[in-house]
Amino acid sequence: MTTRRDRCTLDALNRLDETEFTRALGDVFEHSPWVAAEVWPERPFADVAALHRSMAGRVLSASRSRRLALLRAHPELAGREAQEGTLTGSSAREQARAGLLALSRDEIARIARLNADYRARFGFPFVIAVGNYTKRGVLREFERRLANDPETEFDICVEQVCEIGLIRLERMLGN
């Protein structure tokens, strides 16, 4: 469901001014255009991998409170935003592709319970690069990761945020 309009070239990106560049990549990290703004001075990027390395590097070296805010900027899976239709375009596409916006009543109840348990245990939403998993795999990971200790799980979520960013860049720019 990526339209031609969403696609651009790295060459064109490398020539944008800071405002345009930040707007173009502002959604690669959910509701967090600061990541794009911070790497703008490092242009030109040789390839998608180099651009992603820079962006992920900013995320991984950000303060803990900033990383926590980034996690909290993510929607729950099949959660309130999905029901209200207020997901970002990228999240809506990703959740739809994984079958997470077309669930049975049992699946909806199971995910609602997992969302609530996870939020109560960790204080941030479950983040997973749904582009790497089937619906079954997402649910298995959700259950498995609930047993992690909070620090491990925080780190896994930040890694998953970076993986989501890579998938979004590949979709925009090709890989």
Next chain:
Amino acid sequence: MTTRRDRCTLDALNRLDETEFTRALGDVFEHSPWVAAEVWPERPFADVAALHRSMAGRVLSASRSRRLALLRAHPELAGREAQEGTLTGSSAREQARAGLLALSRDEIARIARLNADYRARFGFPFVIAVGNYTKRGVLREFERRLANDPETEFDICVEQVCEIGLIRLERMLGN
């Protein structure tokens, strides 16, 4: 691609004699009907989860050489058996569903290299429950797991074998 013919009920399974039971479940663990034969005396099983717990328990408590033989009974991803059409029915369905039997030339080359590197490093094929992953996810896991130490990777493969068994039971019996 599960046909009605593949499906049966747990109730019917519980009533089979040892030979029939082992034939019916002989493929749940790849080329390893001994797992089914060993749990037959434990019938009746209350549900799919109980049956799977018994079967996975036999695998996890088997000797190391038997677990290694079980790993080695698995085909490579998009490997020789896939090219020669000699995959088991279950493996063929699973690899096809994940898009692993319809690859671009670049993807075929990438997987061939990963298969060779992995086999050289660990001495058994890369085992992954492809029912939980997209094609992209399979490739990411393949690259990520190549960096594991051999003992960790052995254990992950045995876990994945059990997960594959669960997926096959769910497909046969419903979940």
